[in-house]
Amino acid sequence: SQQGEEDPQALSIQEGENATMNCSYKTSINNLQWYRQNSGRGLVHLILIRSNEREKHSGRLRVTLDTSKKSSSLLITASRAADTASYFCATGLNSYGGATNKLIFGTGTLLAVQP
């Protein structure tokens, strides 16, 4: 399977703590993205990091990318109960010599933030 893997599968923390999720992938990439999904709803894009970037910040989110290890991590600082959701990494592939919007999603991390 081309699907990436995320670790841990589930994570439970207290409000105010930091949450770290890891993602490993198998193929070459142009970019890696993180998405959030609330309980069977649609996915919401959080942040995109390109293959030539090593770290990116957006608000309380920090993403790192290590292309030599084919891995990425997402850090959510000062978590809130509203951050409770599933988080997925997704890698973007090229096709036919150009870009495609096909994404390969990881297995996801279910984050529960206890108030």
Added chain:
Amino acid sequence: KAGVTQTPRYLIKTRGQQVTLSCSPISGHRSVSWYQQTPGQGLQFLFEYFSETQRNKGNFPGRFSGRQFSNSRSEMNVSTLELGDSALYLCASSRNSPEYTGELFFGEGSRLTVL
């Protein structure tokens, strides 16, 4: 600006029937992708359309088909439904040009139950 709209949101079918799901992308977005999400297989890419042309296709049987209209709206069809087709079907749109892969904007999904 309206988001990605998927209809119907919920539907129940019986084995052997066929189903058509509809997706209206964000205005101005020309790329539409479809994903299937199940507890066992996770998020899997079905197909992608750009300017009415199928640009990429996932590893699904021929019972799964799709199309895109000149106004960028897209439909997907599943014929001869099987129990394993029960899933959340997600549509995503993007304004991306062919030169890069960017973030996808997802609809809330169509939840299909096959009895």
